[in-house]
Structures are given as C-alpha cells and as structure tokens.
Amino acid sequence: MKKIHLLIGGAAAASLLTGCASMPSPAELDAKARQAVKTSFRDQGIAKTDRLNQDLGQSACSSDKAPDDATADKIMAEALHSVKWPANGQYLGDWKAGEKLAQDGRGMTWTDASTDSKANGGNCYNCHQIDKKEISYGTIGPSLWNYGKNRGINSLSSPALAPIAQYTWVKLWNAKAYSACSNMPRFGHKGLLDEQQLRDIMALLLDPKSPVNQ
Amino acid sequence: MRTRTLIGLAALALCAGAQAQKSAADGIAEYRKMLEDGNPAELFEAKGESLWKQKRGPKNASLEKCDLGLGPGVVKGAFVTLPRYFPDTQKVQDLESRLVTCMATLQGFDAAEIAKTPFGRGEMANVTALATWVAAESRGLRFNLPQGNAAERESYEIGKRAFFFRGGTHDFSCASCHGEDGKRIRLQDLPNLTKNPGDGIGFAAWPAYRVSNGQMWSMQLRLNDCYRQQRFPYPGFGSEVTIALATYMGVNAKGAESIAPAIKR
Secondary structure (H helix, E strand, O other), X not given: OHHHHHHHHHHHHHHHHHHHHOOOOHHHHHHHHHHXXXXXXXXXXXXXXXXXXXXXXXXHOOOOOOOOHHHXXXXXXXXXXXXXOOHHHOOOOOHHHHHXXXXXOOOOOOOOOOOOHHHOOOOHHHHOOOOOOXXXXXXXXXXXXXXXXXXXXXXXXXXXXXXXXXXHHHHHHOHHHOOOOXXXXXXXXXXXXXXXXXXXXXXXXXXXXXXXXX | OHHHHHHHHHHHHHHHHHHHHHHHHHHHHHHHHHHHOOOOHHHHHHHHHHHHHOOEOOOOEOOOOOEOOOXXXXXXXXXXXXXXXXXXXXXXXXXXXXXXXXXXXXXXXXXXXXXXXXXXXXXXXXXXXXXXXXXXXXXXXXXXXXXXXXXXXXXXXXXXXXXXXXXXXXOEOHHHHHOOXXXXXXXXXXXXXXXXXXXXXXXXXXXXXXXXXXXEEXXXXXXXXXXXXXXXXXXXXXXXXXXXXXXXXXXXXXXXEOOOOEEEO
C-alpha cells in the first residue's frame, strides 16, 4: 500500500518536472520562432525567402517592446546616413503624378510581375489622409492635409521651403532616420520608388499649387 | 463678420467631410447587413456537411470518425477550441490542417498533395468547404482554446513572435496594421489582434465569404493574403507560423463569440 503511494507520488513528481522542463526559456522561444519563420515560407514569383533576412532595424523592432536607446540611436544614425539626396538639389516634381502614386497601392507582392520601382505605387492613402477630396484614406499615419501650408510654404521662393523639403525627403527616403521603429516603409532606401517618383510625391505635399495645400 | 462667416464655412466644410466619411463607412456596414440575409457561405456549409458524411477517397470512407479535439465525430464546439495539441500527430493543429490529417488517415488522401494544391482548387476547395461547415456548427459559441499542454503554450509564444516579426521590402509585420485600436487601411477597419478584439471580429469571423471576389476564404487563405500584402514570401499551407499565429489570435480572442462563417466586403 505504502509502496503504491510512493510510486504514484513519484510519477506525479516526474510529470510535474517534465511539465516545468518542457516550457523553453524566452531566448529558446526566440530561436524556435526564428526557425519557424525560416521553415514556413517559400519563394513565390518576385517574393523570395531572402526577404526574411532581417537588418538591425527590422530585428530590433520585432517585438512589443521598443529597442533600448543605444540601439534606436544606431538605427536612426544608419538610416540618416543611407539617404541619397536628389540630383541638382531638385526636390519637387509634378504633384499630379504624385497624387497618382499616392493613390496607387500596388507593388512588390508575389502577384506583381516586376520589382522595378516603375511598377510600384506609393501606398500613401492606405495610411494617410492627404487631399481631403479623397475620403477613402487610412489612419495608421498622421493626416498630411495642408502639409506645406501648415509649415508656412506659400510660394516656391518661401524661405521655409528648403529645410522642410530636406526633412521630408529624408522621411520618404528612410523614415527610420527620425523614428527607429517607424511603421512607414523606406521608399528610397529599399528601392520602392525612384528619385523622380519621390519628387512627384514631394510636390503633392509641398507645392503651394497642390490641392493638398489649398 | 467676414471672419465669422469664414469660420462658419470652414466648420460646415469639416462637417460635410466628416459626414461624407461616416456615410461611406455606414453604407458599407448597411451593405454587409443586407448581405447577411443571404450569405453565400451557406452554400459552402451545405457542401462541407455532405463532404463530411460522404464516403470518399482511396479508402472509400466518410469523415464521421474524424477527431477534431473533442472526440471522434464531435463537431459542435470543436471550432472554438482550435488550434490545439493532438496526441496522434504530436502537433498543434488548426482546423484545416486537422481536416487534412483526417482526410489522409480515414479516407487515404495524400496530405502533402492537398497541402500543395492552390486555394479554391480540387481537394483544397473541399477542405475549405469542410472548414466552413465545422465553423458554422460552433456559431454563437465563445472561443476557449486549451493552453494546458506545453506545445500549445509554445505555439502561442511562437505565434506572438511571428506576429511582431518585421521583414520584407516594406518592413511590415502583422502588428504594423493589427497592433493598435481604431486604425484603418483606406476605409477598412483593422482589428487589434494583440488582444480580444470583440465578438465576431478578427479570428472570430473566419472562414468568411468575400463579396469583392466571390470566394469563400478560410483562415489559412486569410493569413496567406495578409502575408502577400505584407510583401512576404509565400507561407506554406498549415506551416508552423500560420498555426502559431492562429493559436496566438485564438487565445487572445478568449471569450469572443464566433460568427463564422461571416460575410466580408
């Protein structure tokens, strides 16, 4: 009788032990999750598995906790360093072409044919209000209505234009320069949009004639 | 006086803007409500039920002995407990991967072949119909996924990490769109899936009939198209990440009422 009790007690203790031992540590879970990501995807069309290889910013911003200050500073510094400035200091293109790009949410999925930036849209309205006439806009990013006007740009010769144009160019080229874990894609840095496309979106936001600034 | 008129006009314009917005969103809601009276998902439910009972496959057997976690043949209530751990496969499985296991063991189908079949085709279309019926049998019940097994808890933790995993050309993760309350893409409301988003929202709505393309979408297809829009590579059907994400969302949705199969834009 006593022996049976002991046996049962032993078995319970053993199962308790395995119960404890079988839950991996947070670091082990991180490794298991990385392995799961690695084995769960395959290439399809232009979307290859190398898209799962994270750079510092992507890996440091892959949890519900923000990275530490030193890491965030490093991400922002690298992002700022990555910015390629527009040729001949020409920041603004055609706002009409910019509006078309802002409306266009296509590009870079496995159902798209080409990774050429010419095949891509800017996705802007998916997350931002821009021209108020467009009522179908997203709210993940802030409203950009009156973006230039609110910053005192009432003509192309306004002294307010140059610093705001530079700031906005950086934001579009690599948004992580200002916020390490920004939700915004790095349009210039990742080759999603070319210089001319970026200039056109710049004009949509900053040109005093753009409907955004009326 | 003039300033006042201007302010008045501006206020009016603002109101008009807000109203136009509201009516667009309301219009969509009304449209969905109207469609609920005749949700085409019912056709897939009926197809799924007959597939469950029909003798099919190399073994000429029905799925009526399939164990969805509550015992062989128990369908009602199973949907709101999945994904869960299954001792026979020694894996955490979601509804669709479990159905494929049953189709392989009971009916003799080739599980790997089914997993490779594109959505909407061949036996994969049958898996979707079966999942639609099984989900419908739990309509009105509340999600309560088991987390007693270490593999189930591990699946949740891996799912949480996958949910926040950033990658691809656009640096998106699931959390980019589904990590905060009250956000939308264009006019589409985005549920916050890091917690219980409410009855019939998010995990508690799929499978769903998609009006915009006239297709029945399972949770596996829902996740697949999320990853497409995230600009990620292609997630395998029933792959570990998709099941872990389902565990994460399902556990977070504890207590939410299932309305699946729902109807979507």
